[in-house]
Amino acid sequence: MPSASLVLDPAFVVAPVNRRTFGSFVEHMGRCVYTGIYEPDHATADEDGFRKDVLELTRELGVSLVRYPGGNFVSGYRWEDGVGPRDQRPRRLELAWHSIETNQFGLDEFMHWCAKAGVEPMMAVNLGSRGVQEALDLQEYANHPGGTALSDLRVQHGASTPYGLKLWCLGNEMDGPWQIGHKTASEYGRIAAETARAMRMIEPDLELVACGSSNSGMPTFGSWERDVLRECYDLVDHISCHAYYGDDAGDPASFLASAVDMDRFIDSVVATADHVGAELKSRKRIDISFDEWNVWYGDRSRRTDGPGDQWEVAPRRIEDEYNVTDAVVVGNLLISLLRHSDRVAVACLAQLANVIAPIMTEPGGPAWRQPIFHPFAITSRLAAGSVLRVETSSPTVDTEKFGEVAAVDAVATYDDGKLAVFLVNRSLDESIEVTVDISRTPVTGVLEALSVYDDDRLAVNTANQPDRVVPRQNESVRLENGLLTVTLPPVSWTALSASRD
Numbered sequence: 142m143p144s145a146s147l148v149l150d151p152a153f154v155v156a157p158v159n160r161r162t163f164g165s166f167v168e169h170m171g172r173c174v175y176t177g178i179y180e181p182d183h184a185t186a187d188e189d190g191f192r193k194d195v196l197e198l199t200r201e202l203g204v205s206l207v208r209y210p211g212g213n214f215v216s217g218y219r220w221e222d223g224v225g226p227r228d229q230r231p232r233r234l235e236l237a238w239h240s241i242e243t244n245q246f247g248l249d250e251f252m253h254w255c256a257k258a259g260v261e262p263m264m265a266v267n268l269g270s271r272g273v274q275e276a277l278d279l280q281e282y283a284n285h286p287g288g289t290a291l292s293d294l295r296v297q298h299g300a301s302t303p304y305g306l307k308l309w310c311l312g313n314e315m316d317g318p319w320q321i322g323h324k325t326a327s328e329y330g331r332i333a334a335e336t337a338r339a340m341r342m343i344e345p346d347l348e349l350v351a352c353g354s355s356n357s358g359m360p361t362f363g364s365w366e367r368d369v370l371r372e373c374y375d376l377v378d379h380i381s382c383h384a385y386y387g388d389d390a391g392d393p394a395s396f397l398a399s400a401v402d403m404d405r406f407i408d409s410v411v412a413t414a415d416h417v418g419a420e421l422k423s424r425k426r427i428d429i430s431f432d433e434w435n436v437w438y439g440d441r442s443r444r445t446d447g448p449g450d451q452w453e454v455a456p457r458r459i460e461d462e463y464n465v466t467d468a469v470v471v472g473n474l475l476i477s478l479l480r481h482s483d484r485v486a487v488a489c490l491a492q493l494a495n496v497i498a499p500i501m502t503e504p505g506g507p508a509w510r511q512p513i514f515h516p517f518a519i520t521s522r523l524a525a526g527s528v529l530r531v532e533t534s535s536p537t538v539d540t541e542k543f544g545e546v547a548a549v550d551a552v553a554t555y556d557d558g559k560l561a562v563f564l565v566n567r568s569l570d571e572s573i574e575v576t577v578d579i580s581r582t583p584v585t586g587v588l589e590a591l592s593v594y595d596d597d598r599l600a601v602n603t604a605n606q607p608d609r610v611v612p613r614q615n616e617s618v619r620l621e622n623g624l625l626t627v628t629l630p631p632v633s634w635t636a637l638s639a640s641r642d
């Protein structure tokens with residue numbers, strides 16, 4: 142059997158584990174909100190209309206933060222439509238995803254839901270069809286204690302305590318021609334700077350995210366980040382990255398190596414941001430908000446799934462069914478994000494429910510976990526303390542897109558005598574035995590060894606078979622003389638945890 146090895150040293154710290162790495166995303170798109178997290182007629186609905194089965198799964202997923210309300214949706218959204226008495230809220234044409242928005246769920250409902258789910262909210266403002274004033278109005282409604290028209294309106298709607306929203310996205314994917322209010326980099330950089338400056342006049346210590354490129358394949362990738370940051374470097378804290386990977390070309394070897402692309406993407410944006418910082422002779426550092434990432438198949442520009450052009454409420458949109466291979470890729474993308482914890486300040490698995498999501502639901506029916514749920518939930522549960530720098534020596538696999546890449550990729554965290562190691566085997570056909578030298582740690586006993594793999598790497602979970610793909614105990618794990626060994630099956634993701642006795 143081929144073998145790989147890595148050495149861990151608690152002194153080789155990248156950065157503290159950042160809980161915001163385990164964010165997710167709720168957009169008013171398809172059935173993410175309606176019949177996803179919110180379904181007042183559902184048997185499990187609570188007094189606010191939230192599905193309790195989905196709330197429980199959200200907690201189990203270990204989500205720390207949720208971005209809202211879009212996505213492309215936000216670029217045509219009027220936030221005030223979604224507050225106040227429900228029977229007076231307008232129904233609107235929703236252009237980004239070609240549907241009807243009923244506005245039965247809005248800011249106040251979202252904030253209630255976040256409190257129940259135990260997650261931090263991340264709010265996006267509309268810089269597509271709207272601008273500075275509407276962003277300020279939303280901020281005043283949400284964050285000002287009272288005594289002004291909009292803050293008193295929030296109090297009148299039942300929220301006497303301000304929401305204290307700290308983390309804000311200044312628009313969404315403004316480089317994309319599909320975006321309502323699409324802009325050039327200098328147009329967007331300008332409005333981002335103006336909005337940020339004005340929002341900081343109300344609250345100087347907000348954390349603001351400027352839009353980076355929609356993906357690293359955009360024709361303006363690189364120059365967009367540079368030009369935007371030249372306009373707003375001193376006024377924002379983070380620049381966004383978005384990336385979706387899929388095996389549309391039937392090339393599983395390259396697909397399994399998607400994290401190589403994510404690594405390069407992060408490194409390029411960090412380099413660009415630091416370049417602008419150097420030009421400006423600034424001591425400030427801009428970090429990355431990787432606020433959309435996942436596996437996503439199919440035609441990304443598709444706006445309707447059904448026949449014709451009907452405008453429907455909560456139509457089914459991009460409800461991708463994920464398999465074991467997708468779960469391994471998602472686990473590997475999380476390894477990449479953790480490895481970059483020194484510069485990735487926020488990351489959001491897009492999205493939370495039904496729309497390219499770890500949690501699936503049927504209206505009036507069950508909720509279940511997609512295979513991608515498992516590596517996310519386990520990583521969120523086990524990663525703690527500091528992320529360690531890991532040098533892996535591994536056999537390689539050949540890929541069409543990235544050339545030769547390491548078959549085994551890994552990252553580790555260490556927290557006061559407790560170690561967690563996350564690994565993938567990207568080989569399509571070979572098991573690999575990995576030896577982890579942990580002799581520099583005081584760790585003496587294995588606590589858990591869980592793997593996601595299957596003889597059928599395309600196996601999925603469905604409403605009828607919700608647990609076809611679940612994590613399995615990896616019985617091969619051994620710890621002797623400071624060496625932790627484990628066998629990784631082909632196309633697998635594994636988490637090990639160990640501690641001192």
Ligand code: AHR
Nearest residue numbers: 168212213214313314491
């Ligand atoms: O997450 C789905 C969509 O993908 C978002 O609305 C958009 O920002 C991205 O293109």
